[in-house]
Amino acid sequence: MLRPYCRWVLVLGLDTSSPAVCAVLVRLGDGLEPELLAESVVVDGRRHGELLACGVREVLRGFGPTALAAVVVGTGPGPFTGLRVGLVTAAAMGDALGIPAYGVCSLDALAAQVASGQPVVAVADARRKEVYWASYAAGTRVEGPAVEPPGELAARLHSVGGQDLPPVLVGAGAVLHREAFAGLDVLDEPLHPSAFALVRIAAARVRAGAPSEPLTPLYLRRPDAVTPGAAKKVTA
Amino acid sequence: MIDEPLVLGIETSCDETGIGIVRGTTLLADAVASSVEQHARFGGVVPEVASRAHLEAMVPTVARALETAGVTLADLDAVAVTAGPGLQGALLVGVAAAKAYALALDVPLYGVNHLAAHVAVDVLEHGPLPEPCVVLLVSGGHSSLLLVDDVTHPLDPLGATVDDAAGEAFDKVARLLGLGFPGGPAVDRLATQGDREAIAFPRSMARDASYDVSFSGLKTAVARWVEAKQAAGEPVPVADVCASFQEAVVDVLTAKAVRACRERGVGSLLLGGGVAANRRLRELAGQRCAAAGIFLRAPRPGLCTDNGAMVAALGSRLVAARVAPSSLDLPADSAMDVRDVVCR
Ligand SMILES: [Zn+2]
Numbered sequence: 001m002l003r004p005y006c007r008w009v010l011v012l013g014l015d016t017s018s019p020a021v022c023a024v025l026v027r028l029g030d031g032l033e034p035e036l037l038a039e040s041v042v043v044d045g046r047r048h049g050e051l052l053a054c055g056v057r058e059v060l061r062g063f064g065p066t067a068l069a070a071v072v073v074g075t076g077p078g079p080f081t082g083l084r085v086g087l088v089t090a091a092a093m094g095d096a097l098g099i100p101a102y103g104v105c106s107l108d109a110l111a112a113q114v115a116s117g118q119p120v121v122a123v124a125d126a127r128r129k130e131v132y133w134a135s136y137a138a139g140t141r142v143e144g145p146a147v148e149p150p151g152e153l154a155a156r157l158h159s160v161g162g163q164d165l166p167p168v169l170v171g172a173g174a175v176l177h178r179e180a181f182a183g184l185d186v187l188d189e190p191l192h193p194s195a196f197a198l199v200r201i202a203a204a205r206v207r208a209g210a211p212s213e214p215l216t217p218l219y220l221r222r223p224d225a226v227t228p229g230a231a232k233k234v235t236a
Numbered sequence: 237m238i239d240e241p242l243v244l245g246i247e248t249s250c251d252e253t254g255i256g257i258v259r260g261t262t263l264l265a266d267a268v269a270s271s272v273e274q275h276a277r278f279g280g281v282v283p284e285v286a287s288r289a290h291l292e293a294m295v296p297t298v299a300r301a302l303e304t305a306g307v308t309l310a311d312l313d314a315v316a317v318t319a320g321p322g323l324q325g326a327l328l329v330g331v332a333a334a335k336a337y338a339l340a341l342d343v344p345l346y347g348v349n350h351l352a353a354h355v356a357v358d359v360l361e362h363g364p365l366p367e368p369c370v371v372l373l374v375s376g377g378h379s380s381l382l383l384v385d386d387v388t389h390p391l392d393p394l395g396a397t398v399d400d401a402a403g404e405a406f407d408k409v410a411r412l413l414g415l416g417f418p419g420g421p422a423v424d425r426l427a428t429q430g431d432r433e434a435i436a437f438p439r440s441m442a443r444d445a446s447y448d449v450s451f452s453g454l455k456t457a458v459a460r461w462v463e464a465k466q467a468a469g470e471p472v473p474v475a476d477v478c479a480s481f482q483e484a485v486v487d488v489l490t491a492k493a494v495r496a497c498r499e500r501g502v503g504s505l506l507l508g509g510g511v512a513a514n515r516r517l518r519e520l521a522g523q524r525c526a527a528a529g530i531f532l533r534a535p536r537p538g539l540c541t542d543n544g545a546m547v548a549a550l551g552s553r554l555v556a557a558r559v560a561p562s563s564l565d566l567p568a569d570s571a572m573d574v575r576d577v578v579c580r
Pocket of ligand 1: 350354375377509510541542
């Protein structure tokens with residue numbers, strides 16, 4: 001059915017917090033469900049910098065960047081190098097086009113991709129035998145994001161019991177460390193945050209024309225750096 | 237537009253977020269945000285700290301450069317960015333930003349070689365490069381002698397350091413003497429109060445036929461000398477050590493550069509890189525070039541250190557020379573070969 005008075009805008013969504021380098025073009029209309037117009041996903045954890053801009057160009061084909069009204073990007077947590085590619089791309093595109101850029105925790109998107117009445121724990125691979133995680137009840141984040149070994153997260157989840165429903169775990173971090181999460185409900189998919197889910201989460205801000213946000217990555221870890229001691233002796 | 241293109245240059249290969257704006261060969265803006273203070277307590281550049289700082293500084297530094305230049309992003313004809321060599325994670329922030337600007341503004345993207353950009357920057361100050369020329373590029377990350385016919389064509393590497401970069405040697409000696417990081421400016425300053433002939437530090441590879449240099453042995457010799465003083469309970473004459481060490485470095489560098497000019501029949505020497513801001517290097521190069529009848533060019537110190545203007549300057553030359561731009565899947569290449577001026 002035609003809606004002659006319906007206003008809509010185009011939104012670019014990006015996520016580089018996982019090995020899935022993801023760009024989407026979404027149409028947001030007043031009173032309409034967000035509509036996914038185009039999506040580019042390439043899974044390659046080492047080539048975010050090479051893949052993302054090509055993905056953006058691909059989803060914008062037929063519209064062009066000047067048609068965009070906003071950019072939404074996943075702020076992680078995730079491996080730093082890839083994460084920064086998405087954030088700086090969103091910031092620079094927002095700057096170049098004079099449109100607002102919004103950040104959304106990537107784990108929020110991952111959790112939102114699960115249709116479940118149970119509590120959800122979104123778990124991403126943090127490498128170094130650790131996971132990034134956050135927990136959700138009724139669609140709202142209640143804990144996290146945090147980073148810790150999967151065994152510690154599992155112990156935490158086993159210890160909450162009683163009247164609560166058991167949680168479902170979602171994400172590549174949960175699948176990778178399935179053994180550590182034995183006895184808990186681990187979904188096989190989705191593995192990674194989708195940029196479409198990010199845009200849905202930010203839709204209210206986009207519709208309201210909220211001001212652009214500083215895009216701050218959720219690193220959750222300090223840089224690896226050691227303060228040097230005294231200069232080493234070459235003699236002696 | 238093609239002869240006087242307006243180009244944005246982005247440089248993030250190390251710890252400076254450099255944004256330059258150039259029209260043709262005219263410098264309009266050179267904005268730099270440095271994270272050097274965040275690295276000082278680590279005694280050297282920490283790659284992850286540098287990368288984080290680049291992300292934070294990128295858009296504000298672009299805004300600052302545009303304001304200084306009095307232009308808008310919509311006026312740009314091209315975007316150029318350092319694609320390598322440098323710190324991989326740091327390069328990647330600049331390359332991703334450059335792609336986003338180029339894509340959003342629908343202008344060509346040039347992923348350029350950092351070393352070639354150090355060469356091209358002098359056009360902003362002294363006009364077209366004397367071609368051919370020999371280029372002495374010295375910094376904390378590189379020490380190279382290059383033969384340049386045309387900066388938009390592959391550069392010919394004549395020699396390089398076989399171990400430490402010249403700037404690295406300055407940093408290490410400064411640390412040994414407790415002068416902090418970065419070491420170059422501190423050593424340069426103290427050396428003016430010292431005697432450069434006080435201590436005869438070795439000149440490694442000074443007499444061999446190659447154009448390569450080595451600073452690892454010199455650094456060790458300085459450390460041994462200082463430790464011997466300390467072991468004997470004598471005060472370390474810091475200014476003399478600085479002056480004598482610095483003299484050993486610049487003696488070898490300028491001797492090799494002048495010899496390269498003579499042997500290659502090239503009448504011009506160009507200095508570049510952070511160490512080219514060193515006053516004694518500029519002075520001795522000046523004396524030796526004058527004696528040998530070689531024309532010396534050196535950009536002002538602010539253009540020798542890493543900056544975005546040099547990237548924009550090279551980008552502008554590439555547009556004017558009608559060189560094909562890079563593709564959108566351009567990688568950041570931490571080990572980019574000096575013979576590649578543009579990364580495809
Ligand atoms: Zn440099």
